[in-house]
Amino acid sequence: GESVGLHLPTLSVQEGDNSIINCAYSNSASDYFIWYKQESGKGPQFIIDIRSNMDKRQGQRVTVLLNKTVKHLSLQIAATQPGDSAVYFCAEKFAVLLRREKLTFGTGTRLTIIP
Amino acid sequence: EAGVTQFPSHSVIEKGQTVTLRCDPISGHDNLYWYRRVMGKEIKFLLHFVKESKQDESGMPNNRFLAERTGGTYSTLKVQPAELEDSGVYFCASSPNQGEAFFGQGTRLTVV
Numbered sequence: 001g002e003s004v005g006l007h008l009p010t011l012s013v014q015e016g017d018n019s020i021i022n023c024a025y026s027n028s029a030s031d032y033f034i035w036y037k038q039e040s041g042k043g044p045q046f047i048i049d050i051r052s053n054m055d056k057r058q059g060q061r062v063t064v065l066l067n068k069t070v071k072h073l074s075l076q077i078a079a080t081q082p083g084d085s086a087v088y089f090c091a092e093k094f095a096v097l098l099r100r101e102k103l104t105f106g107t108g109t110r111l112t113i114i115p
Numbered sequence: 116e117a118g119v120t121q122f123p124s125h126s127v128i129e130k131g132q133t134v135t136l137r138c139d140p141i142s143g144h145d146n147l148y149w150y151r152r153v154m155g156k157e158i159k160f161l162l163h164f165v166k167e168s169k170q171d172e173s174g175m176p177n178n179r180f181l182a183e184r185t186g187g188t189y190s191t192l193k194v195q196p197a198e199l200e201d202s203g204v205y206f207c208a209s210s211p212n213q214g215e216a217f218f219g220q221g222t223r224l225t226v227v
Contacts, residue, residue, distance in 0.1 A: 034215070036218075041220065042220050042221075043119070043206050043208070043218030043219050043220050043221050044158070044206070044208075044218045045218070046215045046216070046217070049215065089157075089158065101146060101148070101163050101170070101171070101210070101216075102148075102160045102163060102171055102173070102174070103148075103150070103160060103216065104160065105150075105157050105158040105159070106157060107157045108157065
C-alpha cells in the first residue's frame with residue numbers, strides 16, 4: 001500500500017479498549033486543528049476538528065484535546081472497533097480567518113485494533 | 116453525492132516523461148487543493164485554488180510542476196519532465212468556503 005517505506009509510529013489496541021493518539025504540532029500561531037483517518041487505498045477522511053480557543057471537543061466515540069502550552073494535540077477513540085484500524089494524521093492551519101487554507105500534516109500514527 | 120475523484124489511480128512512467136493528473140472536486144466547492152506524500156515523508160501541501168485562481172502555490176517544488184483549474188471546475192497537475200523523486204501519492208481535496216476539506220483517493224505516481 002501507499003505506506004510502504006513510511007516508518008510510522010504504531011499503536012496496537014485490543015478491540016473494545018480506548019486508544020489515545022498523540023501529535024505534536026509545529027506552529028504556535030496555528031489556530032485550527034484537524035484529525036484525519038486514512039485507510040489503505042483511500043484519501044484522508046475528516047474525523048474531528050478543534051479551534052485554538054478550545055481545549056476539548058467531543059464527537060461520536062472520539063474526543064480531541066488541545067494543549068497549546070506544549071503544542072500538543074491528542075485524539076481519543078473510545079470502545080475501539082476493527083474498522084478503526086487506519087493511519088491517523090493530525091493537521092494544523094494558520095490564520096484561518098484570513099482564509100489561509102493550507103494544511104500542515106503530522107507524520108501519522110498507524111492504529112491497529114486487535115480482535 | 117459524488118466525492119472528490121482523481122484520475123488515474125495509478126501511473127507508472129519513465130524518468131523524463133510527462134504525466135498529467137486530474138482532479139474533479141465536489142460540485143460547488145470553490146476551494147481545491149493539491150497535496151502529495153513522497154515515500155517516507157508526511158503529506159505536504161502543494162497549492163490551493165479558489166475557483167480558477169491560484170490562492171497559494173507556496174508548496175510547488177519547482178517549475179516542472181504546473182497546476183491549472185479550467186473554469187474553476189476540475190484541475191490538472193502536470194509534471195514535466197518527471198524525475199525519480201516525484202514518485203509518491205498525489206492527493207486532491209476540495210472544500211466550500213470555511214468548510215472542511217474532502218480528499219480524493221489519491222493518484223499513486225511511480226517514476227522509473
